[in-house]
Amino acid sequence: MASRVAVTRFAPSPTGYLHLGHAFAALTAWSAARGSGGRFLLRIEDIDRSRCRSVFEAAIRDDLAWLGIAWDGTVWHQSERQDAYAAALTVLADRGFTYPCFCTRRDIAQSLSAPHGPDGPIYPGICRMLGAAERDRRIARGDVHALRLDVARALAVAGDLAWTDREVGSVVARPAAAGDIVMARKDIGTSYHLAVVVDDADQGITLVTRGDDLFAATHVQRLLQALLGLPTPAYHHHRLIMDEGGGRLAKRTPGVTLRDLRAAGATPAEIRSRLGFV
Ligand code: GLU
Numbered sequence: 001m002a003s004r005v006a007v008t009r010f011a012p013s014p015t016g017y018l019h020l021g022h023a024f025a026a027l028t029a030w031s032a033a034r035g036s037g038g039r040f041l042l043r044i045e046d047i048d049r050s051r052c053r054s055v056f057e058a059a060i061r062d063d064l065a066w067l068g069i070a071w072d073g074t075v076w077h078q079s080e081r082q083d084a085y086a087a088a089l090t091v092l093a094d095r096g097f098t099y100p101c102f103c104t105r106r107d108i109a110q111s112l113s114a115p116h117g118p119d120g121p122i123y124p125g126i127c128r129m130l131g132a133a134e135r136d137r138r139i140a141r142g143d144v145h146a147l148r149l150d151v152a153r154a155l156a157v158a159g160d161l162a163w164t165d166r167e168v169g170s171v172v173a174r175p176a177a178a179g180d181i182v183m184a185r186k187d188i189g190t191s192y193h194l195a196v197v198v199d200d201a202d203q204g205i206t207l208v209t210r211g212d213d214l215f216a217a218t219h220v221q222r223l224l225q226a227l228l229g230l231p232t233p234a235y236h237h238h239r240l241i242m243d244e245g246g247g248r249l250a251k252r253t254p255g256v257t258l259r260d261l262r263a264a265g266a267t268p269a270e271i272r273s274r275l276g277f278v
Helices: 020-033 056-069 082-094 105-110 131-138 151-158 194-203 213-226 260-264 268-272
Strands: 007-010 039-044 099-103 146-149 162-165 169-172 183-186 209-213 236-237
Touching: 007 020, 007 209, 020 183, 020 209, 020 260, 039 056, 056 213, 056 260, 056 268, 082 099, 082 146, 082 183, 082 194, 082 213, 099 131, 099 169, 099 183, 099 260, 105 213, 151 213, 162 213, 183 194, 194 213, 213 236
Parallel strands: 007 039, 162 236, 209 236
Antiparallel strands: 099 146, 146 183, 162 169
16 A cells, blocks of 8 residues: 655754664654655754753764665754744643643652653642732742643643554544643743644654654643644654663663664664664
């Protein structure tokens, strides 16, 4: 069956060197685009400037080129997209879907009613309960705050949502499992989920390919698409590449970065075939 023309992206954060897992993710996105006559985009997810280094971005470009992966068009940087994220936050705030949260990590950890969700402790809703006057008073006083999604309110408006995943078919979105997640961090004014959803729409991404470890994120991102009136791409959450002991690869796992493998004499063709690509 001919697949639909796919616009895909590889969206690494430049916080370390690419490893075999990244190579698999990039090859999955690239081959879906190339195999359908579509486009493959490279997006640098560098909203958290404190963790990102230009040397790692240079290495990402170099490693992809070495692997034989060419991207289409210009490379987007999330650090240059703050206006787009601010506009989306305004839409959410104007519709009453967000509220300011003044809590520290410690406040949340100390709350006895903080169960764990896919992204860590589920926020127990402390600041959702604040009255408008108290919120205004704290903001006027200059208290730093994040913006959180009022997920119950958002779901009441958005209704039932689903998405299609190439591995598992139709998936019912259950964003409530993550609780009132942060839409704008105190320090960076946006969040991973918001930035990804806005960028996927603005870049015309039709197929999001990414590791299974981000499956839970799609529940939240599907809700944000609905709230912001953005299209929903198809998804392909692919398997993760494990180390020899069956553990998750990390940027600090020795011997598995593309740099290390290259230095040890591996060729791009060997890497591609080891990962199941020709
Ligand atoms: N920047 C994320 C990462 O490096 C990927 C985000 C995504 O594919 O949605 O894991």
